[in-house]
Amino acid sequence: MPTPILQVKKLRTEFETDGGIVRAVDDVTFDLYPGECLGIVGESGSGKSVTALSLLRLVPDPGRVVGGKVLFRNEDLLQIPEDDIRQIRGRDIAMIFQDPQSSLNPVLKTGFQIDEAMLAHGTPKAQARHRTIELLKKVRIPAAESRVKDFPHQLSGGMRQRAMIAMGLANTPSILIADEPTTALDVTVQAQILELLADLNRELGTAIVMITHNMGVVAGLCTRVIVMYAGQIVEEGPVEQIFDNPQHPYTWSLLRSIPRVDALRHERLRSIEGIAPDLLHPPKGCRFHPRCPFRVDKCFTDEPSLEEVAPNQKAACWVTMERARREMGADEIVDISPGAGSGVHPGELR
Amino acid sequence: MAVAVRVDAVSEPVQASLWSDAWRRLRRNRLALAAAIYLVLLVGIAILAIFYTPYRMSATGIAPDYAPPSLAHWLGADNLGRDQLSRLMIGAQISLVVGVGTQLLVLAVGVPIGLLAGYYRGWLDQVVTFVINVFYGVPDLLVALILVFLLGPSLANIIIAIVVTRWMDMARLVRGQTLALREREFIEAARASGAKPMKMLFGHIMPNALGPIIVQATFGVPSAILFEAFLSFLGAGVQQPTPSWGSMAKDGVDAIQFAPHMVIAPAIALSLTLMAFNFLGDGLRDALDPRSKR
Numbered sequence: 001m002p003t004p005i006l007q008v009k010k011l012r013t014e015f016e017t018d019g020g021i022v023r024a025v026d027d028v029t030f031d032l033y034p035g036e037c038l039g040i041v042g043e044s045g046s047g048k049s050v051t052a053l054s055l056l057r058l059v060p061d062p063g064r065v066v067g068g069k070v071l072f073r074n075e076d077l078l079q080i081p082e083d084d085i086r087q088i089r090g091r092d093i094a095m096i097f098q099d100p101q102s103s104l105n106p107v108l109k110t111g112f113q114i115d116e117a118m119l120a121h122g123t124p125k126a127q128a129r130h131r132t133i134e135l136l137k138k139v140r141i142p143a144a145e146s147r148v149k150d151f152p153h154q155l156s157g158g159m160r161q162r163a164m165i166a167m168g169l170a171n172t173p174s175i176l177i178a179d180e181p182t183t184a185l186d187v188t189v190q191a192q193i194l195e196l197l198a199d200l201n202r203e204l205g206t207a208i209v210m211i212t213h214n215m216g217v218v219a220g221l222c223t224r225v226i227v228m229y230a231g232q233i234v235e236e237g238p239v240e241q242i243f244d245n246p247q248h249p250y251t252w253s254l255l256r257s258i259p260r261v262d263a264l265r266h267e268r269l270r271s272i273e274g275i276a277p278d279l280l281h282p283p284k285g286c287r288f289h290p291r292c293p294f295r296v297d298k299c300f301t302d303e304p305s306l307e308e309v310a311p312n313q314k315a316a317c318w319v320t321m322e323r324a325r326r327e328m329g330a331d332e333i334v335d336i337s338p339g340a341g342s343g344v345h346p347g348e349l350r
Numbered sequence: 351m352a353v354a355v356r357v358d359a360v361s362e363p364v365q366a367s368l369w370s371d372a373w374r375r376l377r378r379n380r381l382a383l384a385a386a387i388y389l390v391l392l393v394g395i396a397i398l399a400i401f402y403t404p405y406r407m408s409a410t411g412i413a414p415d416y417a418p419p420s421l422a423h424w425l426g427a428d429n430l431g432r433d434q435l436s437r438l439m440i441g442a443q444i445s446l447v448v449g450v451g452t453q454l455l456v457l458a459v460g461v462p463i464g465l466l467a468g469y470y471r472g473w474l475d476q477v478v479t480f481v482i483n484v485f486y487g488v489p490d491l492l493v494a495l496i497l498v499f500l501l502g503p504s505l506a507n508i509i510i511a512i513v514v515t516r517w518m519d520m521a522r523l524v525r526g527q528t529l530a531l532r533e534r535e536f537i538e539a540a541r542a543s544g545a546k547p548m549k550m551l552f553g554h555i556m557p558n559a560l561g562p563i564i565v566q567a568t569f570g571v572p573s574a575i576l577f578e579a580f581l582s583f584l585g586a587g588v589q590q591p592t593p594s595w596g597s598m599a600k601d602g603v604d605a606i607q608f609a610p611h612m613v614i615a616p617a618i619a620l621s622l623t624l625m626a627f628n629f630l631g632d633g634l635r636d637a638l639d640p641r642s643k644r
Contacts, residue, residue, distance in 0.1 A: 090544030102535040107557045117543040
């Protein structure tokens, strides 16, 4: 196993609200390996975006990272001085955001903004413009030489996101964090952007952290996936394995709720019952238990921890753990999913 | 079969930058355009007055005292027999220097303070807000008069006195704009790309607040001109023999019963200029408002 490029350990981010403290990210631990593409999936409010922002200390007020470590090149990004983290932002770890409409400055020319990303890290001015045009070509923006002089509103949504990606790649970072980069785009453009990211990941060896609520995006792009629920990681493992054999009921439900073209006509689209928990008053025990079809008594009282349930695959679920333990003891196999597996194969979603 | 082809719908100009959009909208506003033309003329006259006035503005007795308008003296003469037109031209210089100079200083003071307070918030913002409120609480005429008497009534000191009483509006406006802008996604994106703090403030936030800042500054000019005229009217302004529209009006008021031309000329000049700046400010506000997509 190669050494991880980024190690996140027991990361905790809290928001102080009038109603009390909301723990948006709760003991999140994961590694990122060079050149890989890691997916972080979860519903809205599961803490996936806040996790990403916490890595670069960009959590907006009143949020605060209250614990944990983010190790990058033997340094804890949560401890180094503000000026040092500023230099890492955009140079070593770049970020692209959900809505390209609002993440480009409306009064500055697009090319100028990409130049800026390089100038902030010491690239000479003449070189920056040259490289900006090169980058825009790389992200397949036609007529790059003239597009650099356009304002963001003169570009289409897809082109703006391409420009954002170009900006993210400007300093050839070793990590690119993409926070739902395709959510605001229409489906055909989504596919183009994902393809572009996959190519860049392959060509440049940039590690990508893909934050999304879309399982299809994960299937198409990522090699490993982390599933988050209510601020915690509930399952982690290789994409193929998780799609074939999800071990956490939440992952299983997520996969089952993907609309399918080949579903029978009378079959209803399945959804996950209930709503995401209120993080101000998270449920006792396992946070998923109110919505879980497989819950047992223990789930109401005790919080499961993330344990290895299959090779390279971890899940935080009492039922699964029980089964894994029995399997190792060669007892009967309790299959949590009626009909085994999610019935969704990642290849089908590509 | 009639197929109506509307050519003008096709020739609609391609939407360009914020500024060219604003310029297009401003040109359509007749009143603002007239005001702008008047102000250009006024600036021209003020510049001309550096090199040429019909008579020396301080030369006394070149016409009979209180002489009414005539061919030789278009606007008549004042109580010391000085040419009114020449004095009015120099007065335009004073008014413009005071108005524009004050606003430049207000920009230099108010914009950075507002940006810093709005961006960093916390104790800095609390201190700034407190100081602003204190300055609002003190009557500005009193502060200005005290300052002019302490520093001496020179043009520079008058400008300083006006800035001291008028910087808060700009600081408060910029602070408010910054508070709203700092939450926008592109500011977050700029931070995520590692922009330096000063770059964030002046390179990313300020350009987005430039519209309201320009409008505020435009409205600030006439208010400063009026304030200077008022100080001069009270005798605390620019000192004799240098004319100011305010001091000319004061001399005119003393003679209003037998030489009304003396007060009418500076009063009209002052009113027109104030109105022009206000109309221009109004026009700019409409033109720079991105919601008014006309």
